[in-house]
Amino acid sequence: MFDELNSRPADSLLALIKAFQADDRPGKIDLGVGVYRDSMGRTPVMRAVKAAEQFLLETQDSKKYLGPEGDLQFVRLLQPIIFGKSPTFAQRLVGIQTPGGSGALRLGAELIQAANPSAKVLLGTPSWPNHAPIFSSARLPVEEYAFVDLMSQQVKFESVVAALSSAREGDVVLLHGCCHNPTGIDFTMEQWRQITEILVAHRLIPFIDLAYQGLGDGLEQDAAPTRMILEAVDEALIAYSCDKNFGLYRERVGALYVMTRNEDALRKAESNIAALARVNWSMPPDHGAAVVRTILESEEMSAMWRAELEEMCLRVNGNRAALADAALDLAFISRQRGLFSNLSMSKETAAALRARHGIYMADSGRMNLAGMQPADADAIVVALRAEGCLKSSTVA
Numbered sequence: 001m002f003d004e005l006n007s008r009p010a011d012s013l014l015a016l017i018k019a020f021q022a023d024d025r026p027g028k029i030d031l032g033v034g035v036y037r038d039s040m041g042r043t044p045v046m047r048a049v050k051a052a053e054q055f056l057l058e059t060q061d062s063k064k065y066l067g068p069e070g071d072l073q074f075v076r077l078l079q080p081i082i083f084g085k086s087p088t089f090a091q092r093l094v095g096i097q098t099p100g101g102s103g104a105l106r107l108g109a110e111l112i113q114a115a116n117p118s119a120k121v122l123l124g125t126p127s128w129p130n131h132a133p134i135f136s137s138a139r140l141p142v143e144e145y146a147f148v149d150l151m152s153q154q155v156k157f158e159s160v161v162a163a164l165s166s167a168r169e170g171d172v173v174l175l176h177g178c179c180h181n182p183t184g185i186d187f188t189m190e191q192w193r194q195i196t197e198i199l200v201a202h203r204l205i206p207f208i209d210l211a212y213q214g215l216g217d218g219l220e221q222d223a224a225p226t227r228m229i230l231e232a233v234d235e236a237l238i239a240y241s242c243d244k245n246f247g248l249y250r251e252r253v254g255a256l257y258v259m260t261r262n263e264d265a266l267r268k269a270e271s272n273i274a275a276l277a278r279v280n281w282s283m284p285p286d287h288g289a290a291v292v293r294t295i296l297e298s299e300e301m302s303a304m305w306r307a308e309l310e311e312m313c314l315r316v317n318g319n320r321a322a323l324a325d326a327a328l329d330l331a332f333i334s335r336q337r338g339l340f341s342n343l344s345m346s347k348e349t350a351a352a353l354r355a356r357h358g359i360y361m362a363d364s365g366r367m368n369l370a371g372m373q374p375a376d377a378d379a380i381v382v383a384l385r386a387e388g389c390l391k392s393s394t395v396a
Helices: 012-022 047-059 072-083 087-091 100-115 131-137 157-165 189-201 219-232 263-280 287-297 299-326 328-335 347-357 374-386
Strands: 093-099 121-125 142-146 172-176 205-210 235-241 253-260 340-342 366-368
Touching (some): 047 299, 072 093, 072 219, 072 235, 100 131, 131 142, 142 157, 253 287, 287 299, 299 328, 347 374
Parallel strands (some): 121 142, 121 172
Antiparallel strands (some): 340 366
């Protein structure tokens, strides 16, 4: 049965993890896998998460199934964080718990395919490498357009406008809500306003991937573009991840929200996402969502979580500032947000940085800036300059 299968390449980031672990040089720096790291280089369990888990250990009295919709209190408690406290949004939204943001994207893709199989998905590149495969696997055509020029580290906004303006009514536009992965380059609010106008004028469906809320400029600021779009459009999908801002990576905690102004359509969407979830994973895992729910139900734990998230945000932006200060050619990094920045380099250059300097990053040139310490900035700059990645020989 399996003789006719083609072999698939191993995941490059998993190979990067193994290579870093096998490297015994003391000055090696891990800018590879996209997880938050603290000043000790660890990916810690947040204090609020530990408190919630202790509470659950003492009070949880059953491990019965949640049902296909998952923990709906978890879904409801996330809404004011994502959408604000306006009652308007609450009346136009339905949500469902998913296994991480990836599960939310896949479930949303299948809902689109069921509702409008002829819809194409517009995807700005570069993007998270799993975006296109998720939509393609759901039998949706993906049309890519240039989002960023990595050489100049600038949004190619004319390309964005041209792609969206040429789309057909009912087509879907995948948008990174904040902290773009892999570039760290977000639209300005003025650009977001122009994109919103195009979405409304051409009756396009925004599908917003909001995976890093709170790790850019703060919870409220990071949600502002999403809220502006949802105020204007008639329909939208939002994939949300708690893996990063709650540090629950391995628990796979996410949610899919569907918004429409048509109440009958909203009920249809609600029944369809539940049915699609049932045949995909039947019931979502409980623990991570229960942790988030427990935190958000408690004023004390919620305040603790918000304070920790702010610390994480400040640390990442501090690393950005340190690297930008170390070289004029990297000044753009301080203007970007989130965990990542994506330098323009070849696969061979990335390999040379690993082999000669112990600087580990993805072959694409994507750097996880949470993986460094401010004191690493000079070593990173020296390595980049040695491999011809920087033009200037002066520091900022």
